[in-house]
Every structure is written in C-alpha cells, then in structure tokens.
Amino acid sequence: MRILVIEDEAPLREQLSQQLRAAGYAVDSAADGSSGQYMGEEYPIDLAVVDLGLPDRDGVGIIRYWRERGRRFPVLILTARGRWQDKVTGLDAGADDYLVKPFQIEELLARLKALLRRAEGWTRSVLECPPVALDTASQQVTVHGQPVELTAYEYRLLEYLMLHAGQVVSKTELSEHLYEEDADRDSNVLEVLVGRLRRKLDPQRTLNPIDTLRGRGYCFRLARSQG
Amino acid sequence: MGLRLRRFWRSILPSLQARLLTGAGVVLLAFLGLTGLSLEQGFRYSALEAVEQRLQAQVYMLLGTAEPEADGSRVRLPEVLPEARLSSPLSGLYAGVLDEQGEMIWQSRSLLGLVAPTPTTPPILGEPLFTSIKDAAGNDLFLLSLRVDWETAPEQYHRFTFWVAEEPAGFNEQLASYRRSLWGWLLGSGVLLLVAQSLILRWSLQPLRRAERQVAEIQAGRRSQLSGPFPRELEALADGLNGLLRQRQQHLERYRNALGDLAHSLKTPLAVLRGALNPAGPELPEVVREQVERMNRTVDYQLQRAAASGRDFLARPLPVAPLAGKVVDALAKVYHAKGLTIALELEPGLQFQGDEGDLMEILGNLADNACKWGRRRVSLRGHREGDCWRLEVQDDGPGIPPDQRSRILERGGRADSATAGHGIGLAVVRDLVEEAYGGSLEIGDAPGGGALIRVSLPLAG
Numbered sequence: 001m002r003i004l005v006i007e008d009e010a011p012l013r014e015q016l017s018q019q020l021r022a023a024g025y026a027v028d029s030a031a032d033g034s035s036g037q038y039m040g041e042e043y044p045i046d047l048a049v050v051d052l053g054l055p056d057r058d059g060v061g062i063i064r065y066w067r068e069r070g071r072r073f074p075v076l077i078l079t080a081r082g083r084w085q086d087k088v089t090g091l092d093a094g095a096d097d098y099l100v101k102p103f104q105i106e107e108l109l110a111r112l113k114a115l116l117r118r119a120e121g122w123t124r125s126v127l128e129c130p131p132v133a134l135d136t137a138s139q140q141v142t143v144h145g146q147p148v149e150l151t152a153y154e155y156r157l158l159e160y161l162m163l164h165a166g167q168v169v170s171k172t173e174l175s176e177h178l179y180e181e182d183a184d185r186d187s188n189v190l191e192v193l194v195g196r197l198r199r200k201l202d203p204q205r206t207l208n209p210i211d212t213l214r215g216r217g218y219c220f221r222l223a224r225s226q227g
Numbered sequence: 228m229g230l231r232l233r234r235f236w237r238s239i240l241p242s243l244q245a246r247l248l249t250g251a252g253v254v255l256l257a258f259l260g261l262t263g264l265s266l267e268q269g270f271r272y273s274a275l276e277a278v279e280q281r282l283q284a285q286v287y288m289l290l291g292t293a294e295p296e297a298d299g300s301r302v303r304l305p306e307v308l309p310e311a312r313l314s315s316p317l318s319g320l321y322a323g324v325l326d327e328q329g330e331m332i333w334q335s336r337s338l339l340g341l342v343a344p345t346p347t348t349p350p351i352l353g354e355p356l357f358t359s360i361k362d363a364a365g366n367d368l369f370l371l372s373l374r375v376d377w378e379t380a381p382e383q384y385h386r387f388t389f390w391v392a393e394e395p396a397g398f399n400e401q402l403a404s405y406r407r408s409l410w411g412w413l414l415g416s417g418v419l420l421l422v423a424q425s426l427i428l429r430w431s432l433q434p435l436r437r438a439e440r441q442v443a444e445i446q447a448g449r450r451s452q453l454s455g456p457f458p459r460e461l462e463a464l465a466d467g468l469n470g471l472l473r474q475r476q477q478h479l480e481r482y483r484n485a486l487g488d489l490a491h492s493l494k495t496p497l498a499v500l501r502g503a504l505n506p507a508g509p510e511l512p513e514v515v516r517e518q519v520e521r522m523n524r525t526v527d528y529q530l531q532r533a534a535a536s537g538r539d540f541l542a543r544p545l546p547v548a549p550l551a552g553k554v555v556d557a558l559a560k561v562y563h564a565k566g567l568t569i570a571l572e573l574e575p576g577l578q579f580q581g582d583e584g585d586l587m588e589i590l591g592n593l594a595d596n597a598c599k600w601g602r603r604r605v606s607l608r609g610h611r612e613g614d615c616w617r618l619e620v621q622d623d624g625p626g627i628p629p630d631q632r633s634r635i636l637e638r639g640g641r642a643d644s645a646t647a648g649h650g651i652g653l654a655v656v657r658d659l660v661e662e663a664y665g666g667s668l669e670i671g672d673a674p675g676g677g678a679l680i681r682v683s684l685p686l687a688g
Contacts, residue, residue: 088557
C-alpha cells in the first residue's frame with residue numbers, strides 16, 4: 001500500500017514517513033502543497049495524509065483539486081487548529097477522516113487501515129476469504145484457523161491482493177503500490193514473492209488462492225465472506 | 228441633586244422629539260401669554276381713553292348748554308339735551324352740576340329715582356379729572372368732572388363743578404369681547420405653530436430615523452455599512468460608526484489568524500514530541516507522554532475557548548440546518564465503519580445569532596461525542612422553546628454517570644483518560660454556550676440509557 005504524506009514541518013514529515021514505512025507501507029512525501037498535489041495526481045497512491053496548514057497551498061484546495069480530477073483514493077487530513085469548521089470543510093471537500101495534532105501513531109495507523117479497507121469495500125478489520133483470514137490490526141494471517149508466518153513483504157503483498165480480492169491486479173500495479181516512486185523494481189522479485197506466498201498459504205496445493213493470469217497479472221480468487 | 232434632576236428629566240422626556248416639542252411649547256406658551264397680556268393692557272388703556280374723551284365731550288356739551296343764574300345759585304339746562312341718554316332714566320349715563328359749596332344744583336333726568344353719586348372734586352380749576360368712583364350701591368362708575376369759574380354777571384364769578392358719570396357695563400362688555408377674540412386668535416395660532424413645529428421636527432429628525440433603521444439592518448445582517456447621504460451633523464457619526472465596524476471586522480480576523488498560527492506553531496512540535504516517544508525506552512517517556520498529553524489538552528482547551536467569538540449582535544443570523552447537515556455528513560464519513568444511524572431533526576427556520584465557527588464547534592463537539600460513545604443510533608434535535616432554542620444530542624452508549632457529570636464540565640476540562648472523549652469537548656461547549664452566548668448546558672439520561680446533552684441558546688434577533 002502506498003501512502004502520500006504532505007506535511008511542511010520537516011521533523012514531523014520525516015517521523016511520519018519513518019513510522020509508516022516501519023508499519024509496512026510505501027511512503028511518498030511532499031514538503032509543500034504544489035508538489036504534494038502533483039504526486040497525488042500522478043502517482044498510483046492508495047491513500048494521502050494531508051496537513052491542512054500548508055504554507056503555499058490550502059490543503060482543502062488540494063483535496064478538492066484531486067476529487068475534481070476523479071482521484072478517489074482516501075484522504076486523511078491533519079489539522080493543528082482542531083476547529084470543527086476546519087474539519088467539516090475538509091471532510092466536505094472530499095477528505096474521509098481527520099486527526100488533530102498532536103496524535104498518536106497507533107491512532108493514525110488504525111485510521112489509515114480502516115480507510116484503506118473501506119476504499120475496497122471491507123468494513124471489518126479482519127479480511128476474510130475463507131479459509132484465509134488476514135487481521136489488519138495484528139497483521140496475523142491464518143488458514144483454517146492456523147497461523148501462517150509471513151515476512152513483511154509477503155504480508156504486504158497478500159494484504160494488497162486480498163483487499164482487491166476478485167480483481168485482477170497487474171504486476172505493474174503491484175510494484176507501484178508496494179514500492180515507493182524511486183525504488184528499484186524488479187518483476188522477478190514479485191514472481192518469487194507470489195510463489196513463496198502460495199507455498200505458505202497452500203502447502204498441499206488444494207486451495208489455489210492466487211491465480212496467475214498470463215500477461216495480465218494476479219487475482220486472489222477466494223470469495224470474500226463479508227461485504 | 229443635579230443628577231437626580233437629570234434622571235427625572237430623562238424619565239419624563241425620553242426622546243429628542245419630546246424634548247424639543249416640550250421646549251418649544253413652553254417658550255411658545257410664555258411668548259403668547261405675554262403678548263396676550265400686553266395687547267389686552269394696550270386695548271384696555273385705549274378703551275379707557277375713549278371713555279374719557281366721550282365723557283369729556285358730554286361735560287363740554289353740558290357747559291355749552293348750561294345757563295347759570297346771575298347769583299350763581301342755580302343753573303338752567305334745557306329739558307331736552309343733545310345726549311338722549313341723559314334724559315332717559317336708568318340709562319347708565321348720568322350728569323350733574325355742583326355749586327361752590329358742593330350742593331347739587333342740577334342733575335340729569337337719568338338719575339331719576341336714584342341716589343346721585345358723590346363726585347370727586349377736581350383739584351385744579353379748568354382741568355377735567357377722569358376717575359373711577361363707587362355709587363351709593365357700591366357699583367363702579369367712570370366719572371369725569373370739571374371745575375369752572377363762570378362770569379354770571381360782569382365782574383361776578385361763580386364756581387361750578389360739572390360732572391358726567393357712566394356705568395362701566397359697555398366698557399366691560401367691549402373689553403370682554405376683545406379678550407375673547409384675542410385669546411381665541413392667540414390659542415389658534417399657538418396650536419398652528421406647535422403643529423408646524425412638530426412637522427419641522429419630524430422632517431429634521433428624519434435622517435436620525437434613517438440611521439436608526441440602517442443600524443437595525445446591520446444588526447439583522449442585511450447591511451454591512453451605514454450609507455448616506457446624512458446631514459453634516461450626522462455625517463461624522465455615521466463615518467465613525469462605519470470605521471468602527473470595519474475596524475472590528477479586521478480586528479476579529481487578525482485575532483483569529485493569530486490564534487490559528489499560535490495553535491499551529493505549538494501543536495506541530497507537540498506532535499513531533501509525541502511521535503518521538505513511541506519507540507523509545509520505558510521509564511522516562513511515560514512521564515513525558517503524560518506531560519505532553521497535558522500540555523496538549525491545555526493548549527486545545529485554551530485555544531478553543533479563546534477563539535470563541537461570542538454572541539455577535541451585528542452578525543447575520545445563521546440558519547442552523549445547513550451547518551448541522553454538514554456536520555452530520557462529515558461525522559457520517561468519519562464513523563462510517565461503525566454503521567451508526569445519525570438522525571437530524573430540526574424545526575424549520577431555526578437561526579443562530581453568532582459566529583459560524585462557534586456553532587460548528589458546538590454542533591461538532593456534541594455530535595462527535597455522541598458518535599464516539601453511541602452504539603447504533605445518534606440523534607440531534609433542535610426546536611424553539613419560548614425565547615430560546617434547544618439542541619438535544621442523544622446517543623445509545625453507556626451514558627454519563629451522575630457523579631461524573633460535574634467533573635466533566637469542570638473549568639479547564641481536566642478530564643482523565645476514562646472520559647477523555649466526553650471531557651474536553653463538553654467543557655469547551657459548556658464554556659462557549661454559557662460564557663459567550665448566555666445559554667446553558669446540562670447532561671442528562673437518554674431514554675435508552677445513553678447520554679443526553681441539552682443545550683439552550685438565545686434565539687436570533
């Protein structure tokens with residue numbers, strides 16, 4: 001999952017990026033409104049965290065700009081003022097949630113996960129495609145109730161595929177959403193990861209949870225148990 | 228003493244118009260009264276003079292027709308005198324002649340059956356004396372008498388006193404009718420002048436009334452400045468008021484911006500500090516976290532309180548429904564995952580006299596608390612009640628135990644972690660509602676067991 005952070009205060013921006021990366025997200029960050037607005041429009045991001053008090057551009061204006069151009073990814077606004085007028089204006093412009101500074105990183109992560117799930121139509125924190133279940137809060141994966149140990153990258157890959165369960169996800173999309181803009185992307189790494197994931201989830205090769213569609217990408221084919 | 232008098236005047240003369248009219252009325256009354264008195268005096272004087280001349284003419288007529296005896300003991304006058312009233316009894320005009328000893332030697336026939344008055348003898352020979360005497364019955368009479376030395380025979384002089392007296396009935400009648408018409412006219416013109424005066428006043432005070440109307444419109448939010456033209460005397464006042472309005476607006480904006488900047492500059496470092504605490508070691512960070520938390524709550528509380536602008540009588544009354552709708556939409560988005568039903572029931576036409584941000588603050592904090600604690604249903608209701616409007620926000624959560632209610636509303640919002648959600652929001656709303664708008668906030672129980680927050684606010688207008 002790729003997250004855009006627009007925050008003009010360097011220490012907070014760096015701290016946020018670091019903490020989000022530690023939580024397993026790919027992070028793009030912008031120090032000012034105009035480059036942030038550009039990234040949100042051009043990069044394949046899954047969510048944006050926007051500070052409303054930017055020096056050059058109004059955060060609300062940026063959100064409105066994206067929405068007018070059909071960019072539908074969830075947006076979480078950060079506000080220092082905590083005035084309801086700011087919050088309501090931001091949400092009205094197209095943001096999906098807000099946090100008042102200062103906030104706890106756990107709170108931010110919980111909100112981000114909820115927004116990402118919601119964007120793909122999941123309402124609960126556990127993604128269930130029986131017999132596979134992925135708990136986004138504890139980052140635990142189980143098959144038939146048995147825990148499966150995954151590396152951070154394997155988890156991120158599975159989470160992305162399960163969030164988009166039933167949809168075809170291309171390799172380009174996967175690498176764009178799992179890696180940051182300037183990361184070194186190698187599609188062979190993805191194939192190796194998918195292979196390892198298949199073996200861990202389905203050692204007996206009875207479930208076949210991930211389809212490979214030649215030339216098009218991958219599809220998590222187990223059906224969702226909830227809306 | 229002076230103050231009491233001033234207060235007295237203010238209480239009986241509350242308006243400029245009343246003052247001016249009363250003042251003009253008093254001056255007019257005094258002027259017309261004095262005019263009337265002096266005119267009456269003048270008329271009376273000239274009427275008296277006319278009476279004197281008439282009587283003098285009668286006396287000379289008597290002198291002309293009288294023929295004294297040579298010994299001076301008698302005077303002969305013709306039976307029929309040129310003045311008919313002297314010959315007809317009780318005519319009101321009487322005459323007589325006295326000899327040297329003051330004995331009546333002739334009296335007119337009009338005195339028939341009456342006791343002749345005793346005339347005053349004029350002190351100077353040949354000079355008529357006009358005076359007023361009482362007759363035997365005590366009635367007033369005008370009297371003119373003249374003492375003459377008459378040569379009845381060569382070198383033989385006799386002294387006679389001729390007198391004519393007239394009852395004042397005619398004179399009084401004349402005076403009374405003059406008085407009637409004089410005061411009638413004066414009264415008429417007084418009324419006319421007062422009417423004219425009040426019309427002039429109304430006309431001159433019109434710009435004031437226009438200014439008053441415009442201020443009322445500014446208050447109702449239909450106008451932002453006074454617009455002339457106003458007379459010179461009001462121009463300065465209107466300009467001053469406009470300047471004040473502009474200044475106030477600018478001041479308010481500057482103040483808001485400064486507060487926002489302050490919040491921003493304090494909160495970002497706090498956010499960094501809080502973030503930095505996360506991965507660090509055990510002992511120290513807990514204390515630091517607590518203090519950061521506390522600083523943050525204090526900053527939050529004070530900033531929200533300070534930014535409340537309060538009841539603004541010059542502000543446009545705000546319709547409540549659109550803003551409440553926005554707040555509910557925003558919260559529906561934020562609490563999407565909870566699957567809450569948020570009901571909004573507002574009586575149509577509800578208005579809020581005050582700052583938009585303040586109303587958002589009240590609605591946002593109350594609704595947010597309800598959403599935070601509610602399980603399935605949250606409702607916002609607003610309706611009029613007398614000269615207030617009442618906002619009721621209700622949830623179906625755990626409710627607020629009675630023993631915690633006063634602590635939650637405590638000044639400074641010192642809410643602990645158990646009530647953090649309800650704490651600061653409710654304290655801020657309480658302060659805003661009670662201190663800035665003169666309303667009230669109470670915490671109660673919702674029928675289903677959740678919390679019910681009731682806010683009363685003064686109606687717009």
